[in-house]
Amino acid sequence: MTRQIDFAGASGSVYRYSSIEEERHLPPAGANYVIAQVQDQAARILFAGETERLSDREWEAALATVRAELQHQHAGDAEVFTRLNVRSAVRRAEREDLIQAHAPPLNAG
Secondary structure: OOOEEEEEOOOOOEEEEEEOOOOOOOOOOOEEEEEEEEEOOEEEEEEEEEEOOHHHOOHHHHHHHHHHHHHHOOOOOOEEEEEEOOOHHHHHHHHHHHHHHHOOHHHOO
């Protein structure tokens, strides 16, 4: 069963993201994605990204980095959540809204 989590942006907009099964075939559609650590009904965004083709699996490298860091810190695991958005301008605006609200550590710099 797919888990859904709502993330609020700095603008006050709320975006519903769905977990993905990493091994599953993904659509060749534009999407936003977040890598989050979920604990006790709360989700902490560690990275927010966007892609023209979710099926290209660009998020895998960021997920591997996050998981390695969490393992090093003995701090649990992370999951990928996605939200399909066809228009690139919408994806970029949503990503920036989430970054402003959550300050994901891997988006710093």
